[in-house]
Amino acid sequence: MAQAQRDEVVVDKGKWEWSELWRKEDWWAIWLGSLALVIGLIVFLPRPPADMDAKLTSAEATKVAEEARAPFQTVEWHQANDTITGMQARREPHGRTIARWLATPERWRNNPVRSLYLSEEEAANRRAEAVPKFEAAKEKTGAALAEAKAAQEAAAAANFQNPELNSRAEAAIEDWRTARAAEAKVRTPATAESFNRIPYLIGMMILFMLFFAIGTPFMGIRTGGFIAGFWFVFLLAVVSEVIGNQATLNEYGFGSIIWAILGGMLISNTVGTPNFVKPALQTEYYIKTGLVLLGAEILFTQIVAIGIPGIFVAWVVTPTVLTLTYIFGQKVLKIESKTLNITVSADMSVCGVSAAIATAAACRAKKEELTIAIGMSMLFTAIMMIALPTFIVAVDMHPVLGGAWIGGTIDSTGAVVAAGAFLGQTGMFVAATIKMIQNVMIGVIAFGVAVYWCTRVECVEGQRVSKMEIWYRFPKFVLGFIAASIIFSLLIASMGAAGDVMIDQGVLRGFSRPLREWFFILAFASIGLSSNFREMAHHFKGGKPAILYVCGQSLNLMLTLLMAYLMFFLVFPEITAGLME
Amino acid sequence: MHLHELPNGRDGPRVSSARGWVGLGIGIAALLVFTYVVLPLAKRLPLVAPVMEVIEQSDIPTSQYWYTQSEETDAAVSSVRNALRRAEKRKGKD
Numbered sequence: 288m289a290q291a292q293r294d295e296v297v298v299d300k301g302k303w304e305w306s307e308l309w310r311k312e313d314w315w316a317i318w319l320g321s322l323a324l325v326i327g328l329i330v331f332l333p334r335p336p337a338d339m340d341a342k343l344t345s346a347e348a349t350k351v352a353e354e355a356r357a358p359f360q361t362v363e364w365h366q367a368n369d370t371i372t373g374m375q376a377r378r379e380p381h382g383r384t385i386a387r388w389l390a391t392p393e394r395w396r397n398n399p400v401r402s403l404y405l406s407e408e409e410a411a412n413r414r415a416e417a418v419p420k421f422e423a424a425k426e427k428t429g430a431a432l433a434e435a436k437a438a439q440e441a442a443a444a445a446n447f448q449n450p451e452l453n454s455r456a457e458a459a460i461e462d463w464r465t466a467r468a469a470e471a472k473v474r475t476p477a478t479a480e481s482f483n484r485i486p487y488l489i490g491m492m493i494l495f496m497l498f499f500a501i502g503t504p505f506m507g508i509r510t511g512g513f514i515a516g517f518w519f520v521f522l523l524a525v526v527s528e529v530i531g532n533q534a535t536l537n538e539y540g541f542g543s544i545i546w547a548i549l550g551g552m553l554i555s556n557t558v559g560t561p562n563f564v565k566p567a568l569q570t571e572y573y574i575k576t577g578l579v580l581l582g583a584e585i586l587f588t589q590i591v592a593i594g595i596p597g598i599f600v601a602w603v604v605t606p607t608v609l610t611l612t613y614i615f616g617q618k619v620l621k622i623e624s625k626t627l628n629i630t631v632s633a634d635m636s637v638c639g640v641s642a643a644i645a646t647a648a649a650c651r652a653k654k655e656e657l658t659i660a661i662g663m664s665m666l667f668t669a670i671m672m673i674a675l676p677t678f679i680v681a682v683d684m685h686p687v688l689g690g691a692w693i694g695g696t697i698d699s700t701g702a703v704v705a706a707g708a709f710l711g712q713t714g715m716f717v718a719a720t721i722k723m724i725q726n727v728m729i730g731v732i733a734f735g736v737a738v739y740w741c742t743r744v745e746c747v748e749g750q751r752v753s754k755m756e757i758w759y760r761f762p763k764f765v766l767g768f769i770a771a772s773i774i775f776s777l778l779i780a781s782m783g784a785a786g787d788v789m790i791d792q793g794v795l796r797g798f799s800r801p802l803r804e805w806f807f808i809l810a811f812a813s814i815g816l817s818s819n820f821r822e823m824a825h826h827f828k829g830g831k832p833a834i835l836y837v838c839g840q841s842l843n844l845m846l847t848l849l850m851a852y853l854m855f856f857l858v859f860p861e862i863t864a865g866l867m868e
Numbered sequence: 869m870h871l872h873e874l875p876n877g878r879d880g881p882r883v884s885s886a887r888g889w890v891g892l893g894i895g896i897a898a899l900l901v902f903t904y905v906v907l908p909l910a911k912r913l914p915l916v917a918p919v920m921e922v923i924e925q926s927d928i929p930t931s932q933y934w935y936t937q938s939e940e941t942d943a944a945v946s947s948v949r950n951a952l953r954r955a956e957k958r959k960g961k962d
Contacts, residue, residue, distance in 0.1 A: 702930050861955065
């Protein structure tokens with residue numbers, strides 16, 4: 288009987304055609320993303336900073352020698368460490384040129400023009416205002432360094448056997464580091480230069496337009512129409528970047544992505560999206576290309592950054608919360624759309640916006656569902672960024688525990704850093720590191736969701752899906768996303784310290800990351816311009832997505848706190864002690 | 869995502885030109901009120917003020933959504949790695 292019923296169901300069987308390689312946007316996302324990454328490698332790899340290998344070897348040798356000499360991190364150790372961390376391929380002349388072209392608008396408070404243009408006279412005024420502060424800070428750093436050296440010499444004279452002299456030296460070195468960090472903060476305004484972003488933005492618009500236009504004739508998109516409408520999408524992206532860089536909005540975490548969506552929706556629901564723009568609203572094309580670039584930033588070498596406790600907090604709790612929240616959404620809340628359920632669940636449990644983008648693309652969620660997930664993430668992140676650190680400080684929670692709790696539960700990196708900073712330096716360091724490990728998880732989540740959707744969701748109940756069928760249905764851009772992650776993880780691991788300088792601080796942060804940020808903002812501007820409020824309201828029916836988010840986040844808060852306590856205080860207390868030194 | 873229908877699909881509710889422009893104006897005005905009235909006022913709330921003060925002083929860009937965008941995360945990871953390496957070496961010596 289069951290067999291007979293199954294036979295009556297029309298099953299959409301996919302089939303593979305080689306022409307997909309040039310007809311489908313999934314493949315174009317892979318080709319274009321790979322092209323961008325290869326260009327990045329060609330630009331950065333042959334141009335390392337001068338004497339990079341020698342400097343890195345010497346600095347590493349100094350660190351090892353100083354660690355053997357003294358029971359604390361000496362002045363020389365810090366200077367060697369600064370040499371290593373300060374060596375970044377993106378700071379080289381070619382990296383600076385690329386940064387100038389790909390830069391987004393600057394931060395501003397009252398005058399939006401300041402985000403795009405700063406005259407020489409205004410730059411001079413800024414410098415004049417900041418230079419005395421900078422000079423004072425420089426002097427303070429110099430004095431603190433002299434004191435640190437004197438205290439260290441006194442400790443060294445006692446062969447580092449006098450605990451009192453050792454702690455005095457350690458405290459003096461700490462003061463020097465604090466003074467140095469304060470100096471770095473006032474250096475930027477003291478060296479302010481005039482700028483005019485507009486010609487660069489026009490140049491980038493033309494380059495991006497040509498870059499994406501390559502694939503349009505093969506995918507059946509009118510190339511002329513795409514080119515004619517692209518400037519409008521890019522303009523909305525720039526305006527969103529300007530709004531998102533307004534100081535107050537930025538302090539609350541309301542960045543450019545939400546303004547691209549809201550701005551686009553405001554236009555499409557009031558005066559209407561002009562017809563000539565529509566061929567350029569290629570959300571999937573932009574977002575999938577951006578996701579392939581994001582894949583390169585998912586470095587699996589990073590997951591051991593804080594040892595086993597970090598893996599448990601970020602890699603055990605997160606998938607548990609994701610799975611339980613999804614089941615809760617299906618069984619208890621009975622959310623109609625599975626794609627909305629998984630997108631909100633991933634966005635809440637993993638890392639907000641980026642997880643929502645990757646998951647939504649992997650399960651082919653609707654644009655309104657992605658918008659709802661991102662909107663809720665931004666709202667709840669702003670609330671949690673204030674409430675969670677306030678609570679942690681009020682109950683006098685240990686900074687390592689508080690930091691791990693913040694890192695595992697607040698959605699976006701920036702908000703995690705801000706909330707962690709309220710707990711002090713250690714809390715912020717732990718919070719940011721846990722968040723980074725959790726970020727890396729989205730590679731696994733996106734792949735898992737894509738496979739689950741192909742095998743379990745997009746098929747008739749009880750139907751067995753063959754391996755070839757899975758291949759037909761699988762969102763192919765995920766292959767590019769995973770391949771980029773594996774290739775860049777292996778590349779960075781094989782290059783040792785030079786990998787950080789050339790790949791992480793060169794190709795990725797200096798080239799593919801700013802490109803990816805632009806592609807995502809183009810995607811969200813497209814989403815906004817093609818959405819309408821009524822459709823959104825339909826998906827938000829009964830407030831179920833918000834209930835799902837709140838319930839899932841409550842579970843996340845409980846499980847993360849429990850796991851962080853178990854790992855950092857019961858199982859690995861020596862790691863906590865090490866972090867507190 | 870299901871977005872192929874977009875270029876030829878719906879483009880928002882049909883509204884008259886004047887009503888549309890008024891709606892756009894109201895939206896922009898709402899953004900200005902939110903930015904220059906609501907959020908600055910919220911900053912003064914006793915629960916919100918201390919955290920916002922830290923954010924303002926540290927100049928942390930809170931809207932970053934990915935770790936490679938954050939210079940602070942870079943410094944944090946380096947510091948955590950060094951702290952753990954030091955603790956490990958000390959444990960080895962003991």
